[in-house]
Amino acid sequence: MTEVVFPQTPASFRIISSFMIVAAVAAASPPISPPYLNSNPGSFRDRKQLLFKLQKCKSIQHASPIHAHIIKNGNPNDPFILFELLRICSRCCSIEYASTIFRQTPDPNVFLYTAFIEVLVSSGAYSDGIRTYFQMIKDFILPDHYIIPLVLKACGSALDLKSGEQIHCQVMKFGMSSDRFVRVKLMELYGKCGEFNDAKKVFDEMPQRDVVASTVMISCYLDHGLVSKAIDEFRLVSTKDNVCWTAVIDGLVRNGEMNYALELFREMQMAGVKPNEVTIVCLLSACAQLGALKLGKWVHSYVEKYNIEVNHIVGSALVNMYSRCGDIDEAASLFEDLKARDVTTYNSMIVGYALNGKSIEAIKIFQRMKHEGVKPTSITFSGVLNACSHGGLVDIGFDIFESMETEYGIERRIEHYGCMVDLLGRIGRLQEAYDFIQKGNIAPDNIIWGSLLSASRIHKKFELGERVAKILLEYGAADSGTYILLSNVYASRGKFKEAAQVRAKLREEGVQKEPGCSSIEVNNEIHEFLLGDIRHPEREAIYSKLKELNDMLESEDYAPATDVISQDIEEHEKRWALSIHSERLAICYGLISTKPCTTIRVVKNLRVCNDCHSVIKLISKITQRKIVVRDRNRFHHFENGVCSCGDYW
């Protein structure tokens, strides 16, 4: 290791010593000896060489011996050298090292302010970045075209509209309004703060629009759900590059416009624009949300064919796509083959196993992650506790729940408490679940109470169910799903009047009931079905198949669970109301439009009801088809009359 020798001059000692400490600490591992220590100190050639070496540094460890050498032999306050050092800090998000350098710089110029603010902004310390900028103004240093966009970016990220507006005034005062970079960041600031009119005004006043500015404007709209405005703007862009295409595809996915996003991807290819890895991640996210396995596989083959780098983000997106499309074996095999794995990749795999009811596998991955020294996050625990819940693994679940704070120092959040309530509820330990909620350190929300309500209904503990229901109503925080559950609890006990009252309350309070919707991918297209949907072009064949199945179910000794229908209507009407649930229509379409023996995959936005669950089990037996249904909470793999969830979901 380079020996650190402190200089003899007392006046320079204070500054140099603090640099030396930081440099020495950072240099501790691994030791790298600069090969130029014997060169002539302070010469022009030496300085140029130093700057060149610093520009190539990728870590503080590499830079600190050079820094130590500069302090010992050269001029430690050389602004060009300091600038390069701060740039390295920026690349490594090292605020501490950068702050020491900046604090000790006697009169930082605008370049050094820029470089230091860049370190702060790239590390997410936006407010510190903004404060530093205003300090610079206070010190009578004029801002330039570089520092303004940077600090505007900080204002946008911190949603600090007030500071942003102040800087906008300075932009006008200093005559920087025509700068493209400044304008783009002003738009971004206003867009992020929801001030579309101001963003649009800046955009419209641009002397020449370019693709970058248009992309920002489009993203502003899409971030706030203004899809048609975004598309209008997108159509006006004459030369769209892959970032612009990706931004609009991603925005459509985020706004739930999946088919539209896929349509635009096709259009992008027709236009001859090659997607990058960000485009791929957005597409995989769309496929995962849709449960579109074939399309997802196609995107995967595209990645392989065009050698798109499978970094840890693309890797996680692929694992996520396969597991959310119900092909957990492919997800696992891909996970094993990945070259780059980080906490996110592990999380995707754990959450995937949990969703697919593979509890033991999820726990094994969690243990492997620990063994490999990857630090878990809050999401890791949501996944692994969920897996414990799905597998009825109470003791392991409680051990992991306890270890979150004691072993990992991760705060337990409401979703983790929810998993524990679900875990106890699932195996029928309802009173314990109730006590757990009561004595917990968090305020339970409607999801937690809803989970207990659902468990009460499944285990036929109606008294507890009613007690929980009353708590939910008192809170006044029940969502539509909770109201439906509550209404179902009453209906199950034959209390139709109360069930009707709950539904009336739901309407009175204007709680929007999310309509049940199921989708199925056939021939690379997503077909959606609502309750009793008759919009599909092949509706006649679908309903004919439904009738045929209903007749076959009669001979299977099937008793419809009409108790889930809370309306006081005739029995045959209840039977009909159940048989036209969206998932059954989607399955019927799958049966008539796919080859015999192939797996049918359906995605539903809500939980599958009891009756559909029983019926789908029977359909899998009658038709000898594997049927995979992803509902709001998890996967159900139906095969030969049995479901992987063990009839608890």
Place this chain on the structure above:
DNA sequence: TTAGGGTTAG
């Protein structure tokens, strides 16, 4: 001699 913009997973 010092530098800069838009799109990513759970």
